[in-house]
Amino acid sequence: MKVILIQEVKGLGKKDAVVEVSEGYARNFLLPKKLAVPATDSNLNTITQQKAAQARREQQQLDEAKMLASQLSKLSVTIPVKTGEGGKLFGSVTGKDVADALAKTHGVEIDRRKVELKDTVKAVGTFTVVIRVHPEITAQIELHVVSAGDR
Incomplete structure (x- = not known):
């Protein structure tokens, strides 16, 4: 089962990583503890948009820092x-x-x-x-x- 990590999980991956895990691990541990969400098309699209927005914010901060x-x-x-x-x-x-x-x-x-x-x-x-x-x-x-x- 593919899941998207909401936060870093030791030994599995960092935040926003798409990883393949066993169905039992996802259903019994990752999903109930809100460490991951299922890797559906809408969730993947949301993560992509969040990464793009974060990149824009970082670029804007870099431009402001150069001006300062x-x-x-x-x-x-x-x-x-x-x-x-x-x-x-x-x-x-x-x-x-x-x-x-x-x-x-x-x-x-x-x-x-x-x-x-x-x-x-x-x-x-x-x-x-x-x-x-x-x-x-x-x-x-x-x-x-x-x-x-x-x-």
Whole structure:
């Protein structure tokens, strides 16, 4: 008997897979526990439409991420910080600081976990920051760390 898996079943297949199983396994285990539905023409058509809609959504998210990345790559952020002797910072500049500065100066809301600093920023200067906009797309912005008195 052919069935379409509604969710992943260990040892059988992933979600939306069409698999051949024994009739007893399908009737007594998969169907009552709502792990699968019979592979009828209408159910196969529904799964195909859902996959197409999911692909369109993913493509739209990818296009939006590309646009956001191109906008971000044109931006730079300046963060004034308190410094001690020799331009050393009290503490360090974190991804949260960069995300807050982006939101405050440019109105771009970025999750702090998507901001990647290659090294800890503990001195005044210019640094490159990578922002993961999408799992496949990143953008680089310039980070200027200045002493609070130098604004």
